Amino acid sequence: MKSFLFLIALLLLNCADVCAQDADITPLIKAWEISDTSQTRKYLETVHHYLKQPDSVRRKVIQEMHAYLDKHVNTRLQVRLMLFEEPWWVVCANHVPGAEAGIPLITKAVQLASQENDDQLLSEVYAAYAEHCTRIAWIEDYLFYSIKAIELQQRLGAEYFPDISTRWFDMCKALYITKEFRLSLQYGLKVLSVKRKDVFTMDLVGACYKKLGLYDSSLHYYKKLAEMLQADGGGTSDPFNKKWLIIANGDIGENLALQKKYDQALPMLREYAIKSGQVVDAFNVALANNALANLYFARHQFTLALDCWKITYAWAISQEIINMEYAANAAEGIAAAYSGLGRIDSAFLYSTLFHKHSDSLNAFTNRSNLRATKAKIAFEEMQTALQSARAAIRHQRLIRNFIVGGIILLTIIALLLYNRKLWLQKYKTAILERKRQIAEIESKKAKEQIALFTQQIIDKNNLINRLKEDLTLQAEVAVAEKKTAFESLLQYTLLTDGEWEKFRLEFFRAYPEFFPAFKKLVSHPTPAEERLATLIYLDLSNQQIANTLGISKDSVTRGKRRLKQRLNLQADEVLEAYIRNLTD
Structure with missing residues (x-):
């Protein structure tokens, strides 16, 4: 009785546990099954919620979702779970995954999302793929998938994607x-239009202006950044603000130097x-020394410039992957400083290093040009579309209808092209199948011809043997005639040149692999060697081969011995077995 009660209690506990598990993931299932325009916001709310939870909670939720999907097929939920779990999850949690470990999972998510015919969901998957690519330094792939994500999100409406500014920032950085x-x-300016106090974006915008030679604009953003950092967080009391205030002031100094305001x-x-x-990192030390070196060089203080550039160069080549841009710039500067000091040998050495790093940098840039060009085209098309829409608001309905009609037309054209491609593929497949069937028929027919030919040889040999027996039984009176007949039979050639060519063609059709395999082993084989090899392959005896070729049995033996030498076979290797195994 006690055992029975214990069993009932255990079953009740299991049921309660199942219900508890179902209750744990019910809000997720409800949020992740949404397919309208609120789906992205609902999904991000769940992500932000679980970002605050311990790893054990997240693992439990992931396990329960997998268990649920094992019983309930739901592609949308599967895609959402892939975005939620490892390795994309660990990226969101600021844990860098190992190398390319997450790529297969994200690739699978792209494939499944494509099946859902939901551009909003697909854009999120593209964005997740891009995020992973930037973490493992696949810049070109990152650009490609970011462009695809941004195109879809811009078309669907930026208001449906709370994190679209993150995509813009990542594009700015890449x-x-x-x-x-x-x-x-x-x-970068698009990001600042919605996030006016973003430190990282302001730094990138200032750096872009500096690279473009627009130093006043660069100064404006770095001064704005410095003022913001001083006002926000108590100036240098906050470590983050302190670090970035050093960087901002350093970039202000570099812009002043570029404007030739050296004293300031x-x-x-x-x-x-x-x-x-003291506070920031070795990279910024290298940047600062590079800027100082340029200033000293402009003032013809070559020794000071040389010391600073050497610091930058040492940092650039000490990286796990050499920073080719800074290595090239620093090497060029060192060469120029040595030249200014009159040390020509050292100048030549670093000039050589400059060209080496410059070539490596050019190679990297060339590999990125194609993807970068695609990004440029996509962005310009998007900008053109937005400007046209703002300039022609009164024609909005007409433009919208035109776009819808264009999409429908393009879809129809794409479907027609796809159907045509599919039909051509089926036609090519049918042609290939027909050729295969014809080849099989010809091969079968050729094998039958070879089999018939072999049987004819055997029959003729049998006839020769019977005639030889009959001749031996004849009377001594017909000895001379018997001798003549026997010699005539021995000299009878079953394979003339014409017959050999016909036989060779049929043999090739039946066994197309034989002659190529034989010619790989015997360079420039003679016709006699080819005839002997084919008859050995057909498993004919020495006597049958002799009768077929119209030669003596001893000649066949000698021919086999020479062929064995040509094939470089060992003494214990059997020629007949070796020839018959050529096509295995």
Whole structure:
């Protein structure tokens, strides 16, 4: 009785546990199944909620969702779970995944999202793929998927994507890395239009203006950044603000130096170099010394410039992956400084290093040009569309209808092209199948011809043997005639040149692999060697081969011995077995 009660209690506990699990993931299922324009916001709310939870809670939710999907097929939920779980999840949680571990999962998510025919969901998956690519330094792939995500999100409406400014910032950063500074600047300004106090974006915008030679604009944004950092967070009391205030003031100094305001720039750049070493990082130390080196060189202070450039160069080549841009710039500067000091040998050495790093940098840039060009085209098309829409508001309905009609027309054309391609593929497949069937028929027919030919040889050999037996039984009176007949039979050639060519053609059709395999082993084989090899392959005896070729049995033996030598076979290797295994 007690055992029975215990069993009932255990079953009740299991049921309660199942219900508790279902209750845990019910809000997620409800949020993730949404397919209208609120789906992105609902999904991000769940992500932000679980970002605050311990790892154990997230793992439990992921396990329960997998268990649910094992019983309920739902592609949309599966895609959402892929975005939620490892490795994209660990990226969101600020844990860098190992190398390319997450790519297969995100690729699968792209494939599944494509099946849902939901551009909003697909744009989120593209954005997740792009986010992962930037974490593993796949800049070109990042640009490609970011462009696809942004195109879809812009078309659907930016208001449905709370994190679209993140996409703009990532595009700004990636385009800056690939030296598309004007495009990078435009994306950065879009971010600042919605996030006016974003430190990282202001830094990138200022850097873009500096790279474009617009130093006044660059100064404006760096001064604005410095003022914001001083006003927000108590100036240098906050470590983050302190670090970025050093960087902002350093960039202000560099812009002043680029404007040839050396007296104002020098103390700021020196402070930038010293404080970067104390508070920021080695990268900014290298940047500060690079700017100082340019200033000293402009003042013809070559020794000071040389020391600063050497610091930058040492940093650039000490990286796990050499920073080719800074290595090239620093090497060029060192060469120029040595030249200014009259040290020609050292100048030549660093000039050589400059060209080496410059070539590597050009190779990297060339690899990125194609994707960067696509990004530029996509952005310009988007800008053109937006400007046209603002300039022609009264024609909005007409333009919208035209776009819808164009999409429908393009869809029809795409479907027609696809159907045509599908029909051509089926036609090509049918042709290939027909050729295969014909080849099989010809091969079968050729094999039958070879089999018939082989049987004829056997029959003729049998006839010869019977005739030989009959001749031996004849009377001594017909000895001379028997001798003549026997010699005539031995000299009878079953394979003339014409017969051999016919036989060779049929043999090739039946066994197309034989002659190529044989010619790989015997370079420039003679017709006699080919005839002997084919008859050995057909498993004929020495006597049958002799009768077929119209030669003596001893000649066949000698021919086999020579062929064995040509094939470089060992003494213990059997020629007949080797020939018959050529096509295995």
